[in-house]
Amino acid sequence: xxTIVVNHISKSFGDKKAVKDIFFEVRPGEIFGLLGxxxxxxxxxxxxxxxxxxxxxxxxxxxxxxxxxxxxxKIGYLxxxxxxxxxxxxxxxxxxxxxxxxxxxxxxxxxxxxxLERFDLTEHKKKKSKELSKGMQQKAQLIATLIHEPEIIIIxxxxxxxxxxxxxxxKDLLIELRNQxxxxxxxxxxxxxxxxxxxxxxxxxxxxxxxxxxxxxxRERFSSNQVLLQIEGDLPDSLPEIxxxxxxxxxxxxxxxxxxxxxxxxKQLIERGVKVDSFEIATPTLDEIFISVVKQGKNxxxxxx
Amino acid sequence: MKKxxxxxxxxxxxxxxxxxxxxxxxxxxxxxxxxxxxxxxxxYLAFDKSPVGYIDxxxxxxxxxxxxxxxxxxxxxxxxxxxxxxxxxxxxxxxxTLQGYFVIPSDFQSTYTINYFAxxxxxxxxxxxxxxxxxxxxxxxxxIDHLDRIEAGSTISLQSLDGSQxxxxxxxxxxxxxILIGLLYFTLVRxxxxxLLQSLVEEKQNRTMEIMITSMTPKQLMIGKIIxxxxxxxxxxAVWLVLGGLAFFLFRDRLAFLGNLNLSGSxxxxxxxxxxxxxxxIAGLFAIIGASMSSMQEGSSITSLVILTTMTxxxxxxxxxxxxxxxxxxxxxxxxxxxPLSLSLRMAFTTVPTWEIVLIFAILIASIVLVFxxxxxxxxxxxxxxxxxxxxxxxxAKEVK
Numbered sequence: 076x077x078t079i080v081v082n083h084i085s086k087s088f089g090d091k092k093a094v095k096d097i098f099f100e101v102r103p104g105e106i107f108g109l110l111g112x113x114x115x116x117x118x119x120x121x122x123x124x125x126x127x128x129x130x131x132x133x134x135x136x137x138x139x140x141x142x143x144x145x146x147x148x149k150i151g152y153l154x155x156x157x158x159x160x161x162x163x164x165x166x167x168x169x170x171x172x173x174x175x176x177x178x179x180x181x182x183x184x185x186x187x188x189x190x191l192e193r194f195d196l197t198e199h200k201k202k203k204s205k206e207l208s209k210g211m212q213q214k215a216q217l218i219a220t221l222i223h224e225p226e227i228i229i230i231x232x233x234x235x236x237x238x239x240x241x242x243x244x245x246k247d248l249l250i251e252l253r254n255q256x257x258x259x260x261x262x263x264x265x266x267x268x269x270x271x272x273x274x275x276x277x278x279x280x281x282x283x284x285x286x287x288x289x290x291x292x293x294r295e296r297f298s299s300n301q302v303l304l305q306i307e308g309d310l311p312d313s314l315p316e317i318x319x320x321x322x323x324x325x326x327x328x329x330x331x332x333x334x335x336x337x338x339x340x341x342k343q344l345i346e347r348g349v350k351v352d353s354f355e356i357a358t359p360t361l362d363e364i365f366i367s368v369v370k371q372g373k374n375x376x377x378x379x380x
Numbered sequence: 381m382k383k384x385x386x387x388x389x390x391x392x393x394x395x396x397x398x399x400x401x402x403x404x405x406x407x408x409x410x411x412x413x414x415x416x417x418x419x420x421x422x423x424y425l426a427f428d429k430s431p432v433g434y435i436d437x438x439x440x441x442x443x444x445x446x447x448x449x450x451x452x453x454x455x456x457x458x459x460x461x462x463x464x465x466x467x468x469x470x471x472x473x474x475x476x477t478l479q480g481y482f483v484i485p486s487d488f489q490s491t492y493t494i495n496y497f498a499x500x501x502x503x504x505x506x507x508x509x510x511x512x513x514x515x516x517x518x519x520x521x522x523x524i525d526h527l528d529r530i531e532a533g534s535t536i537s538l539q540s541l542d543g544s545q546x547x548x549x550x551x552x553x554x555x556x557x558x559i560l561i562g563l564l565y566f567t568l569v570r571x572x573x574x575x576l577l578q579s580l581v582e583e584k585q586n587r588t589m590e591i592m593i594t595s596m597t598p599k600q601l602m603i604g605k606i607i608x609x610x611x612x613x614x615x616x617x618a619v620w621l622v623l624g625g626l627a628f629f630l631f632r633d634r635l636a637f638l639g640n641l642n643l644s645g646s647x648x649x650x651x652x653x654x655x656x657x658x659x660x661x662i663a664g665l666f667a668i669i670g671a672s673m674s675s676m677q678e679g680s681s682i683t684s685l686v687i688l689t690t691m692t693x694x695x696x697x698x699x700x701x702x703x704x705x706x707x708x709x710x711x712x713x714x715x716x717x718x719x720p721l722s723l724s725l726r727m728a729f730t731t732v733p734t735w736e737i738v739l740i741f742a743i744l745i746a747s748i749v750l751v752f753x754x755x756x757x758x759x760x761x762x763x764x765x766x767x768x769x770x771x772x773x774x775x776x777a778k779e780v781k
Binding site: 125127144147148150152154156157158159160161163171172174175176177219 | 590597
């Protein structure tokens with residue numbers, strides 16, 4: 076059973092259609108990437124999932140049904156725009172937000188010091204939010220998201236304002252939570268983080284789904300018929316499988332003719348005595364896929380309009 | 381319920397722990413006390429306590445003035461000293477022993493006029509004491525039973541035809557209690573609703589709101605905030621009542637007139653219940669304003685207007701005195717913002733029919749339902765509009781399902 080099912084939702088605000096047709100499902104124990112450029116409908120979709128907004132059409136199923144107060148307690152949400160009381164001490168801030176998620180005083184007293192310690196915030200717990208750096212505030216916000224041990228974690232730009240050390244800390248934590256069976260939806264523009272963390276993803280733009288599937292499926296779908304080759308000496312002439320050769324630093328980017336098997340090319344190179352240092356099937360990065368799909372999508376909308 | 385308690389507890393402690401709350405809590409009574417003390421000091425210093433002489437040519441005075449056993453600043457009587465001749469009295473005025481003297485002429489019983497001689501304007505306290513003195517001695521000339529009781533006057537008890545509303549007609553109660561009710565109501569609205577509006581706008585500005593409404597329903601959030609802020613207002617009132625009670629206890633012998641407040645339980649209960657219900661209506665309205673605005677400045681003009689309307693009955697005080705069941709007092713009793721003060725004033729001056737009281741409560745309850753319904757919509761629509769002011773039509777815009 077899928078943890079979250081987003082079933083062809085749409086949502087308008089006045090004349091503006093923020094979400095036109097978005098659909099995807101999130102499976103238990105996976106990190107799911109909800110990707111898209113700014114203004115693509117990601118935040119509105121999240122707010123519909125969280126029952127802040129009602130969809131104009133379509134439906135949401137969360138933990139096998141509609142949202143309830145009990146289910147709200149099972150969700151940890153890190154919104155895009157961070158929210159802590161600026162004039163209140165971090166410890167009090169977090170204790171209050173935890174109590175709103177249904178934790179008792181004893182549970183808060185037990186869990187909060189451990190989380191503060193884990194995020195290296197213990198010595199800052201008496202400081203007001205406004206006295207902390209943006210990175211520290213981000214870590215405090217993550218504690219508010221996770222302290223009630225939610226089953227579903229929805230995080231919007233979790234790495235914003237974090238330095239490399241803290242980015243790694245959060246990445247390790249997300250992997251740990253996934254291994255514990257938690258379901259995680261992550262919105263981010265940092266494609267390298269998506270490549271390292273997400274099991275599956277959906278790419279949305281202009282309120283539509285442009286692309287979805289597992290990371291492997293997506294990359295394979297967009298893999299080009301190219302190889303990156305590093306050899307000693309020159310490439311032999313008369314290799315009929317190659318359509319184009321482009322030099323990129325130490326590498327040669329070879330574009331193969333349609334229907335050519337890269338393994339066949341490698342075999343021929345070795346048979347002809349070429350000393351191959353490196354042979355890599357070139358797949359586009361997620362960044363490249365993102366840009367390409369969004370551009371294609373935009374062209375598509377313009378043609379439709 | 382647990383979350384409502386969490387929100388109300390946080391709201392309460394958040395505001396009560398602020399320095400400005402304590403400044404308001406003790407600063408206001410002390411400021412009022414200081415103003416009272418300064419004005420009292422000036423009046424006391426300006427008050428001439430030196431005796432006044434009199435020459436009785438009409439042989440009217442059979443009972444010379446008896447001064448109270450204990451003269452104090454709250455209860456001073458000008459000593460009236462008998463003189464045999466006018467020349468001595470005049471000499472004492474000139475040397476400062478007397479502030480003035482009066483002569484009761486031999487034909488007083490036909491003219492009822494006395495002549496007062498002094499080098500300065502006569503104080504009202506002096507004329508009042510002289511009048512009482514003459515009045516007492518005139519009354520002693522006739523043989524009247526129960527003279528003391530007759531002088532004390534009658535107590536008028538007002539009662540509605542169905543016997544449900546009773547007023548003892550006490551003079552002091554008439555104005556003292558509505559003023560107290562008005563102060564209580566004004567404080568609740570200023571503090572409680574003001575804090576509610578402030579906390580909503582703050583949560584929108586610091587973006588905490590998105591966390592809040594993914595942890596509870598907007599209705600739970602609103603109820604929690606209203607209870608918490610109602611608590612802040614009640615704390616202020618409770619502290620002020622304790623301070624007032626303490627002052628009354630310390631100066632009880634000098635504030636004896638306040639001991640005569642013969643307040644009926646139903647009068648107080650109806651007044652207090654109206655205050656609480658009206659506060660909830662206003663708190664709900666402020667919640668709508670808070671959810672619709674993106675800054676305190678945007679909301680302040682509307683909230684000032686609402687706060688102003690709570691005190692409207694005081695602007696029509698003369699109407700309440702002359703015709704407390706007239707059109708204006710009635711209309712103001714039906715408007716939820718002005719109902720507490722209007723009803724309290726009317727009940728102090730007249731008998732308000734039971735059906736009207738029931739109607740006023742029905743209007744208040746209907747207003748609470750309406751305001752909560754609208755604020756629920758405003759919360760849904762406006763709480764996440766961080767940089768945009770929500771218009772009324774946005775609140776009521778139909779959501780396509």
